[in-house]
Amino acid sequence: MLTVLLLLWPVAAALLLHFFKGRAARVPALGAALVEFALAAYAALTFNANNSGQFSFNLNWIPSAGIHFAVGMDGLSLLLVLLTAVLVPVILLSAFRRNFENESVFYALVLFMQTGLVGVFTAQDAFLFYFMWEVALIPIYFLAGVWGGVNRARVTFKFFLYTIIGSLFMLAGFVYLYFQTGPTADGLSAHNSALASFYALNLPADTQMWVFWLIFAAFAVKMPIFPFHTWQPDTYTEAPAPATMLLSGIMLKMGIYGCMRWLLPVVPMGVDYWQNLILILAIIGIIYGAIIAIRQQDVKRLIAYSSLSHVGLMIAGVFSLTQMGLQGASIQMLAHGVNVVGMFFIADAIERRTGTRNIADLGGLTRKAPVLTVCFLVLLLGTVALPLTNGFVGEFLLLGGVYQFNHWMGAVAGVTIILGAVYLLRMFQRVMLGPDSSFTETFTDLTGSELALLVPLIVLVFWIGLFPNTFLHLSEGSVMNILNEVVKR
Amino acid sequence: MNSIILLSVLGLGNLFLGFRRSNRLLLPVMMLILGGVLTVNFLDWGSTQSFFNGMLTIDNFSVAFTGIVLLTALVLVPFSQKYVLDGESNLAEYYSLLLFSLVGAIMLVSYNHLLMLFLGIEILSVAMYVLAGSDKRNLRSNEAALKYFLMGAFFTGVLLFGLALVYGATGTFVLSEISFAVQNPAPGFESLKPMLYIGMLLMLIGIGFKVSAAPFHFWTPDVYEGTPTFFAAFMSTIVKTAGFAAFLKLLVQAFPAANAQGIWLPTLTAMCVLTLLIGNVGAVAQTSIKRMLAYSSISHAGYLLIALVAYNGQLEGASANGILFYSLAYSVATVAAFGVVKLVADARQREDYNGLNGLAKTNPLLAFSLTVSMLSLAGIPLTGGFFGKFFVFSAAVENGYIGLVVFAVVMSMVSIYYYLRPIIAMYMRDTDATTAEAVPVTTFQAGALLLLAALTVLLGILPGLVAGAL
Numbered sequence: 007m008l009t010v011l012l013l014l015w016p017v018a019a020a021l022l023l024h025f026f027k028g029r030a031a032r033v034p035a036l037g038a039a040l041v042e043f044a045l046a047a048y049a050a051l052t053f054n055a056n057n058s059g060q061f062s063f064n065l066n067w068i069p070s071a072g073i074h075f076a077v078g079m080d081g082l083s084l085l086l087v088l089l090t091a092v093l094v095p096v097i098l099l100s101a102f103r104r105n106f107e108n109e110s111v112f113y114a115l116v117l118f119m120q121t122g123l124v125g126v127f128t129a130q131d132a133f134l135f136y137f138m139w140e141v142a143l144i145p146i147y148f149l150a151g152v153w154g155g156v157n158r159a160r161v162t163f164k165f166f167l168y169t170i171i172g173s174l175f176m177l178a179g180f181v182y183l184y185f186q187t188g189p190t191a192d193g194l195s196a197h198n199s200a201l202a203s204f205y206a207l208n209l210p211a212d213t214q215m216w217v218f219w220l221i222f223a224a225f226a227v228k229m230p231i232f233p234f235h236t237w238q239p240d241t242y243t244e245a246p247a248p249a250t251m252l253l254s255g256i257m258l259k260m261g262i263y264g265c266m267r268w269l270l271p272v273v274p275m276g277v278d279y280w281q282n283l284i285l286i287l288a289i290i291g292i293i294y295g296a297i298i299a300i301r302q303q304d305v306k307r308l309i310a311y312s313s314l315s316h317v318g319l320m321i322a323g324v325f326s327l328t329q330m331g332l333q334g335a336s337i338q339m340l341a342h343g344v345n346v347v348g349m350f351f352i353a354d355a356i357e358r359r360t361g362t363r364n365i366a367d368l369g370g371l372t373r374k375a376p377v378l379t380v381c382f383l384v385l386l387l388g389t390v391a392l393p394l395t396n397g398f399v400g401e402f403l404l405l406g407g408v409y410q411f412n413h414w415m416g417a418v419a420g421v422t423i424i425l426g427a428v429y430l431l432r433m434f435q436r437v438m439l440g441p442d443s444s445f446t447e448t449f450t451d452l453t454g455s456e457l458a459l460l461v462p463l464i465v466l467v468f469w470i471g472l473f474p475n476t477f478l479h480l481s482e483g484s485v486m487n488i489l490n491e492v493v494k495r
Numbered sequence: 496m497n498s499i500i501l502l503s504v505l506g507l508g509n510l511f512l513g514f515r516r517s518n519r520l521l522l523p524v525m526m527l528i529l530g531g532v533l534t535v536n537f538l539d540w541g542s543t544q545s546f547f548n549g550m551l552t553i554d555n556f557s558v559a560f561t562g563i564v565l566l567t568a569l570v571l572v573p574f575s576q577k578y579v580l581d582g583e584s585n586l587a588e589y590y591s592l593l594l595f596s597l598v599g600a601i602m603l604v605s606y607n608h609l610l611m612l613f614l615g616i617e618i619l620s621v622a623m624y625v626l627a628g629s630d631k632r633n634l635r636s637n638e639a640a641l642k643y644f645l646m647g648a649f650f651t652g653v654l655l656f657g658l659a660l661v662y663g664a665t666g667t668f669v670l671s672e673i674s675f676a677v678q679n680p681a682p683g684f685e686s687l688k689p690m691l692y693i694g695m696l697l698m699l700i701g702i703g704f705k706v707s708a709a710p711f712h713f714w715t716p717d718v719y720e721g722t723p724t725f726f727a728a729f730m731s732t733i734v735k736t737a738g739f740a741a742f743l744k745l746l747v748q749a750f751p752a753a754n755a756q757g758i759w760l761p762t763l764t765a766m767c768v769l770t771l772l773i774g775n776v777g778a779v780a781q782t783s784i785k786r787m788l789a790y791s792s793i794s795h796a797g798y799l800l801i802a803l804v805a806y807n808g809q810l811e812g813a814s815a816n817g818i819l820f821y822s823l824a825y826s827v828a829t830v831a832a833f834g835v836v837k838l839v840a841d842a843r844q845r846e847d848y849n850g851l852n853g854l855a856k857t858n859p860l861l862a863f864s865l866t867v868s869m870l871s872l873a874g875i876p877l878t879g880g881f882f883g884k885f886f887v888f889s890a891a892v893e894n895g896y897i898g899l900v901v902f903a904v905v906m907s908m909v910s911i912y913y914y915l916r917p918i919i920a921m922y923m924r925d926t927d928a929t930t931a932e933a934v935p936v937t938t939f940q941a942g943a944l945l946l947l948a949a950l951t952v953l954l955g956i957l958p959g960l961v962a963g964a965l
Contacts (some may be wrong), residue, residue: 070962136876137876144877148922151922167912178904181900185889
């Protein structure tokens with residue numbers, strides 16, 4: 007029941023938000039997001055890490071087709087629900103910095119999207135999963151499209167087409183699998199779409215080979231993996247900062263989570279067959295993203311490409327099919343979400359003050375804004391994966407997983423840390439150090455409320471870095487379950 | 496049956512209202528009539544009755560489709576305002592013609608005898624020929640009416656010819672008896688077989704024209720463009736819903752035999768593929784929203800044809816339910832789309848995409864309503880259109896038509912392109928001189944649009960309300 011509450015509360019709040027106009031919507035929107043956070047925190051506190059699915063709820067949604075509104079959380083779902091619940095208030099707070107037109111609609115869409123995200127992370131039925139997958143897409147399309155930059159119409163159009171075409175392939179795959187399942191318990195339908203029934207399918211290897219691509223298409227676009235990434239940098243750049251945070255902080259985790267929950271255990275033989283190819287693509291993405299990031303002049307684009315590179319490593323970890331790799335991906339999803347949202351917020355703070363995101367136009371911010379510098383540095387070191395920060399735990403485990411699978415791939419993937427340091431420190435150096443520019447002469451430091459927004463993120467950077475077991479402990483059971491399903495056949 | 500009688504009588508009564516020149520009264524009276532008949536219609540739910548020596552059968556199938564037809568008419572009528580109400584002296588006649596054409600539609604969904612099929616199509620069409628030309632002083636409207644009439648008359652002839660040939664081969668007009676005659680051939684039937692087959696094909700062509708299935712779709716874009724938008728919406732929803740119900744009845748009840756299927760199944764599959772291709776690719780190239788909606792209505796005929804191809808021999812089960820759900824979701828979304836397009840076109844005097852620029856700022860309700868309807872037509876989840884496609888496609892996959900479904904899925908990817916264009920115009924482009932002012936909307940229209948959007952979302956969240964009804 008708690009899961010249903012987590013699902014319905016944001017959308018209910020989004021509807022209620024229509025009674026508030028303009029700035030008056032800020033407090034209720036933030037309040038709603040904090041209530042959601044409290045619910046998620048309560049779920050985390052009462053969660054029993056030794057049991058698998060909890061807080062389950064099952065309703066016969068379309069009886070004639072055997073489709074159920076089945077939700078529930080295991081450790082992995084819980085981690086991502088927590089991530090969503092932590093980041094949405096932060097993202098809303100960051101939106102208050104800007105004066106958007108029709109603010110109440112903006113916040114309503116963010117909350118609406120939260121329902122979709124929580125739904126994706128908790129769905130236990132294939133069609134519910136697909137449904138929520140698209141529910142998360144519609145609000146972000148409008149967030150990026152209505153409030154975005156000059157090229158927003160073209161860029162978001164591309165984004166929408168890419169993702170929806172990818173997810174239609176996934177739907178086709180699900181429909182195919184659905185017709186391989188047995189009847190429902192009540193006998194009303196000849197087939198059902200429960201996650202457990204998909205796990206229990208024993209499809210022949212050659213079928214799994216092509217079903218793999220149908221399902222993977224949606225995740226590949228969403229994460230995105232090279233070469234399906236071309237929508238990403240443009241969309242990240244054109245979307246308003248809060249939408250970019252939603253996209254990079256939470257939405258791309260839908261793809262990685264999807265792989266872990268809906269791909270590996272469902273078509274294990276297909277995964278086995280394509281494993282090498284996916285790992286190679288992921289590693290190409292790591293290197294490619296990093297090299298392009300080095301050449302970027304736009305802070306937002308640089309972070310976008312860095313994100314591409316980091317996601318590549320997570321994909322590689324997942325497809326290494328090792329416990330280390332999957333655990334690394336789980337914790338790195340949290341870490342990356344925290345870091346990238348923080349980084350985009352700082353990029354946005356700089357842009358609001360100077361009116362530019364161009365690295366060449368910036369410089370010397372350290373002297374004007376020491377607090378901002380410290381925050382930026384912490385988040386940046388977290389992204390670079392310095393020991394004691396959150397990035398280190400994740401990347402260490404991920405690289406360990408890839409290394410276990412194949413030494414050479416592990417070695418090449420390890421380059422990500424070096425290249426990451428190169429482009430991030432280079433950006434830090436040019437933006438924060440060096441002489442002032444005409445843009446940065448009147449630069450002011452972070453305000454109290456901006457700091458209040460960054461503090462939870464920074465706390466998380468160290469918390470995950472110093473006590474990763476709080477989180478690893480949660481996901482361990484689910485990761486083992488997933489791997490058992492994979493190995494079983 | 497009650498709904499047919501009521502509609503006929505009230506249609507006549509409506510004519511008398513016209514004598515009193517009380518135009519103000521007409522719209523509320525129309526809505527009352529339609530709402531009342533809709534209620535009466537559902538009283539027949541759950542019972543099977545036969546009328547006129549078994550020529551008409553009222554069962555759940557016909558009640559459900561009659562419900563869709565009447566509901567569509569009910570929510571469509573408010574949009575007749577402005578166009579019809581302003582300075583039109585023969586208003587009552589138009590409304591009466593609408594009511595009479597609904598009688599034809601109801602006959603189409605409940606016929607049990609080929610003569611009733613023919614009568615239903617004619618009653619529906621003759622009214623539509625007149626209504627297509629109802630904008631008397633507009634050349635485009637005249638052109639549309641003439642085109643629709645000439646083509647329609649020709650294809651009615653084709654249908655009648657086919658009907659006669661089928662009668663010649665089987666000796667009966669009754670659906671179940673045709674099926675019996677085909678399955679249990681009488682002596683000498685072999686030599687009549689070509690006659691039966693040609694008759695079947697000609698009937699397919701005749702009905703295919705009415706539902707604008709390719710390659711008999713050519714009239715659609717031109718006629719929709721010229722016809723007053725209100726009646727174009729009527730054509731693309733009610734005529735299509737009734738036409739497909741009739742199509743399904745014909746195939747399921749008259750020609751289920753394997754030797755008959757061998758003829759119509761490949762033909763229908765080819766028509767389906769062609770319709771999907773022409774509808775979707777054609778819509779991409781349009782610059783006028785009305786023409787885009789015309790091609791979109793062709794493409795949706797293609798999706799519905801998939802359900803026909805995948806039919807399972809009964810007026811219930813996956814295929815019939817798929818058509819029912821799809822027709823409902825499609826009608827609801829299409830009425831909203833045509834409604835908004837009509838309001839905008841009336842106020843701004845333009846029908847291209849740019850005419851919608853900045854509508855989200857001037858008329859948030861219209862923009863929202865059109866967005867929901869476009870998303871539904873594109874088949875995006877959270878709208879009824881998604882589950883419509885879902886049910887139709889799964890009916891087809893269940894019966895092994897995987898290739899056809901793959902093609903249809905690719906085509907619906909194409910459709911996202913043209914359904915997003917109005918959304919982009921409304922939300923992401925700024926207003927210009929011609930689009931700066933808000934479009935006037937009456938209370939009835941706003942209410943109808945809200946109801947349609949709510950229905951679309953409701954169908955998208957709780958499809959179980961309608962799915963599996965048959």
